[in-house]
Amino acid sequence: MNLASPRSPLVTAAGIAALGLALMGGVAMIGGPDGEAPARLAAVAFTLVKAGVPAGAYLLGSVGIGRPARALWRGARNPWPIQAAVGLTLTLTLSHGLGTLGLLNQVASGAVTGAGLLLLAHQLAGARARGEIEPRLPAWALLALAPTALLLVAACQPPGWLWASEAGGYDAMSYHLELPREWVRGGWIEPLTHNVYSYLPSYMESAFTHLAVLCGAGSAGPPFPDLLAGEGWLLISCQLLHSAVTLLACWIVARAGAAAATACGADRETARRAGAIAGCLLLATPWTIVVGSLAYNEMGMAALGAAAMLVSLEPGLAPWRRGVLAGLLVGGACGCKPTAILFFGPSVGILLLARSRPGEWAAVIGACAGAGLLMLAPWLARNALHGGNPVFPAAAAWFGSAHWSAEQVSRYARAHSFDGSIADRLRLLVLPGDEAHPLLSAHRGLLHPQWAAFFPVTMAAAVAACIAGASRRLGIVLVAGLVAQILAWLFLTHLQSRFLIPLAVPACMVAALAAAGAGGLGRCARAGLALVILIQTGASILRFSREHDGGPNALLVAGPGFFTGELMGTTGEGAALPPQIEVNLARPPGRVYLLGSATPLYYAAPVVYNTTWDRWPLGDAIRAAPEDTAHWSASLRALGVRWVLVDFAELDRLHASAWSDPDVTPHRLRDWLRPPYAVPARQWQSGQAMFDLGAGP
DSSP: OBSOOTTOHHHHHHHHHHHHHHHHHHHHTSSOOTTOHHHHHHHHHHHHHHTHHHHHHHHHHHHHHTGGGGGGGTTOSOHHHHHHHHHHHHHHHHHHHHHHTTOOSHHHHHHHHHHHHHHHHHHHHHHHHTTOSOOOOBGGGGGGHHHHHHHHHHHTSOTTSSOGGGTTTHHIIIIITHHHHHHHHHTSOOOBTTBGGGGSOOHHHHHHHHHHHHTTTTOSSSSOSSTTTGGGHHHHHHHHHHHHHHHHHHHHHHHHHHHHHHHTTOOHHHHHHHHHHHHHHHHHSHHHHHHHTTTOSHHHHHHHHHHHHHHHTOTTSOHHHHHHHHHHHHHHHHHHOTTHHHHHHHHHHHHHHHTSOGGGHHHHHHHHHHHHHHHHHHHHHHHHHHHSOTTTTSOHHHHOOTTOOHHHHHHHHHHTSOOSOHHHHHHHHHSOOOTTSGGGOSOOSTTOGGGTTHHHHHHHHHHHHHHSTTTHHHHHHHHHHHHHHHHHHHHHSOOOGGGGGGGHHHHHHHHHHHHTOSHHHHHHHHHHHHHHHHHHHHHHHHHHHTTTTTOTTTTTTTTTHHHHSGGGTTOOOSSOOOHHHHHHHHOOSSEEEEESOOOOTTOOSOEEOOOTTSOOHHHHHHHHSTTOHHHHHHHHHHTTEEEEEEEHHHHHHHHHTTOSOTTSOHHHHHHHSSTTTSEEEEEOTTSEEEEEOOOOO
């Protein structure tokens, strides 16, 4: 069943667009100031146009960038999703490479995106004329409209507002968005010694930088010298880019699910339906909505990892071509998030071997490894040049610790590992947390509430796929990949639930196999999975509606300008303004040192900060003169610091976790944060306080 015949694609598209807009309006009505409902709907529409168009241009341009490489997958059954994934990989690499060379200016970024758009437009025109594009949409795809609407409305919210499970997108404010801000100001994509996350491959963050520069950020004058200018709409554009990549990931998973069904003998229409179910299942799951609406990198990893699995299923490609493409895509996934090597490396490798004859294994794996290494070579070379360790901060014992001390390496390693027993690890995989046990105090595994019914349902689908005759072999292969991913999570990570997101790709493909089953079993599976998609959608909407005590859309109209203070003009009112607003509005002389906080995103005034793993300026001052309190203030003043903004609550948390600089102790802070060394200037109910170090000599 299809929504439209080839004779009415425009009518169908218009109807779907109207329904999608209505659903977005419904989501925008959930929780917000009374009487502001029309303004919220207008804000969504305006934001999607202003911030969404540049994000869409980047992603569509990346599809065009993949066009010259089409010879690599000539004869493939799924050329378009492969082109989209390869193009995204190449564009991310270009963004990173140009930025690393200091060449990512508005002209270069415009040339890359513009060339991609022209290549794609020409290609689409030719394909349309040849009748190669099917203007049909499976009716099952209607299940994607509600979660898509939710995803886009959530992405229109200011960073730092939504998703308590992510501490309001702490990582985005600490590095996913903050690093592009600093790179744009500096003119380079480079490692920064005060933010260790800049040593990661940062391909999605490079895309955010490309997008910002494309829109004028970093230019010599207004309107956009910084990502915060213009009420911060460029920050929303970065979130919408990641949301668009999320939709791309779900589409690729849908095609991979259909390819898996086809490989097991399903007819074309059944395979399409099964694939649509797989894609919708991924999209509707709360974890997808949460991470997909933030300026994160998970869904870039998921999109490229899914494409690698799709390539592995292509029967029309020579073994070396499948290996090259799979390696290219897994390498791109690692460029988005390095943990992809732990999760997609094994699952893609198992699938590649299973779909090849033993005599082809050496060629397939060799080509895959070589292409993957080639993709990561620019990042490895950059890190090696900057710190001597190509994979810093990993493998410090083998390649060196760059600018870190042995204590920093040890502290970082402890925080990014799990010390519990095997029983503890297995418990966290399958059971809710135990508040009485410090190692087991939170939901981390398959039963995290933001997975909702996903894993119980996909496990049932795995059983169904593995016992059915037609799908048994491929089902077992996909389940083997899932098991490898689970083992990687258990023994090679520090057991965070978000790290399980790569498992959703093969799990959805297994669900597609169950949905493509023959006879009554297949029909029951399709009906059951459709119901599960509705349940997942409901769980996502419910989670959204509960944010901020039922007011998730409270800042939809205000946007990021609420956090910067830009909406308040030059003066603020009231005593409850957050620190960043007061600092931005007051513009005090000298720099502000953020002590304890590592989320400087919304500070427009010059600040000094560090992640907790990096060197603390105060810690360095203390080590230089442990008993000379006056020297500590003088040392900071030498860095241009006049004010110290202390987050006592965060310092207490870091100290309790043994994650803070060991020399910055509570008793030393008490000795220092008093006259004449540091004069109290302002205090907030949040546990933050500002101190004046004085002008100094």
